[in-house]
Amino acid sequence: MDIMSRVIKTGGAQPAGSAPPAGVPDAAAAPARMPEPLGATAPTSALPARRGRLRQFLYEHPLAMDGLVVFASTALSISSLVETARGGFWWQFAVVLLSQAALMLRRRAPWPLLAGIVAADAVVLFATPELGSMSAAVWFALYVVALRLRTVWALVVAVTASLPAAAYFAFAYRPGEEFLAQHGPFIGLVASVSVVLSNLVAIGVGIVVRGNRIHQAEVRAWAIRRAQLASVQERNRIAREMHDVVAHSLTVMVALSDGAARALDRDPEKARSVLGELSSTGRAALADMRRVLGVLRADSGAVGRKPTPGGLQALVDGFRAAGLPVVLTQEGENLPDDAAFQLAVFRIVQESLTNVLRYARGVGRVDVLVARDRSLVRVRIDNDGGTAPDGEDPALGTGGGLAGMRERAAIFGGSLTAGPRPGGGWRVEAQLHCTEGDQ
Numbered sequence: 001m002d003i004m005s006r007v008i009k010t011g012g013a014q015p016a017g018s019a020p021p022a023g024v025p026d027a028a029a030a031p032a033r034m035p036e037p038l039g040a041t042a043p044t045s046a047l048p049a050r051r052g053r054l055r056q057f058l059y060e061h062p063l064a065m066d067g068l069v070v071f072a073s074t075a076l077s078i079s080s081l082v083e084t085a086r087g088g089f090w091w092q093f094a095v096v097l098l099s100q101a102a103l104m105l106r107r108r109a110p111w112p113l114l115a116g117i118v119a120a121d122a123v124v125l126f127a128t129p130e131l132g133s134m135s136a137a138v139w140f141a142l143y144v145v146a147l148r149l150r151t152v153w154a155l156v157v158a159v160t161a162s163l164p165a166a167a168y169f170a171f172a173y174r175p176g177e178e179f180l181a182q183h184g185p186f187i188g189l190v191a192s193v194s195v196v197l198s199n200l201v202a203i204g205v206g207i208v209v210r211g212n213r214i215h216q217a218e219v220r221a222w223a224i225r226r227a228q229l230a231s232v233q234e235r236n237r238i239a240r241e242m243h244d245v246v247a248h249s250l251t252v253m254v255a256l257s258d259g260a261a262r263a264l265d266r267d268p269e270k271a272r273s274v275l276g277e278l279s280s281t282g283r284a285a286l287a288d289m290r291r292v293l294g295v296l297r298a299d300s301g302a303v304g305r306k307p308t309p310g311g312l313q314a315l316v317d318g319f320r321a322a323g324l325p326v327v328l329t330q331e332g333e334n335l336p337d338d339a340a341f342q343l344a345v346f347r348i349v350q351e352s353l354t355n356v357l358r359y360a361r362g363v364g365r366v367d368v369l370v371a372r373d374r375s376l377v378r379v380r381i382d383n384d385g386g387t388a389p390d391g392e393d394p395a396l397g398t399g400g401g402l403a404g405m406r407e408r409a410a411i412f413g414g415s416l417t418a419g420p421r422p423g424g425g426w427r428v429e430a431q432l433h434c435t436e437g438d439q
Helices: 002-010 053-060 062-076 078-086 090-105 110-127 137-146 151-172 177-183 187-266 268-296 311-321 339-359 400-411
Strands: 326-332 366-373 376-383 415-420 426-433
Touching (some): 053 062, 062 078, 062 090, 062 137, 078 090, 110 137, 137 151, 137 187, 187 311, 187 339, 268 311, 339 366, 339 400, 339 426, 400 415
Parallel strands (some): 326 366
Antiparallel strands (some): 376 426, 415 426
């Protein structure tokens, strides 16, 4: 549950005004199968990203990141800038320089940016056949576009963007005659292939980064779903506990109050004793409810997972005081120390006895058997009474108690059956498996 608590606590707060890197999917809304990333939408991160201080600063200040990209591209394009300036090709120099500055638009308009840079490179190259020097801006533009495309289409874009420069080196490039004589006639072909490969490397980096971001978004979405599932499970557990506490306590209190009313005239001392038991039952019910509801405020889910102090014997004594002739028999070893397991057994017995007290008629004996044989724990509750005639009690149960008992047994790999027993009466029998003591 550590990961869950971190998910809930961190929540995914993001600095105001910050924008994610281009191509980051919205993690909070990410389904199990991720769609293609969409632009620079603000993500709601479920888990804190593992970034260093510099990366975190650049993440929170996208303009600074864009400026760093422009600087890096300009540094890589320094040879082209030097060549154009040395040769006096000033408008070509300006075009190359503007191509670097245009990278500031890489988040807002990646496609026009790529088309413009490719076109600018082509114009500069074909206008100066002897230059043979390219700008590095196309690599950064391809990287950004790759963040928004599937792998196949990203590769197609890379090859397409390489065609103008590849055609220039293959057909229009005219190096000096001395250079050509020294290095052979295939310089243009080698340069064309190099252009295509370098663009494929740029697009490949974008593909890898996109895959990593999608994976991280899937992990964050998975963590969110797990946190939500844990929350739902905890609420269901609390609902089951509240059902058992309220149903048991109110049933016993009603039975005690009815008994006190009958004994009031004939035996005031007995009635006073029953009323004292009624008060004790109410206080115990309130304490049990506070313990269960304490889970909502506690950091640990361990709160409220223990049965009422006194265990099964105290539970049986309480029902016996309410007028139910209950006999508890325990066989074999003691129950495991696992509080959750003990609580499951406790609640199954409690729910079963509550149902006997509410629904059975003419009960002469109720037998509760809790038997352990190594890893198998068997719980059986028998009563010899009959059920109320149809229509006598419109408040008879809806089956929620039985469903809750089956869920508790299933948590420990067991099962539960309930129904009439041979010879009359009703039987509830559960089998649960524990790991403690297994050979």
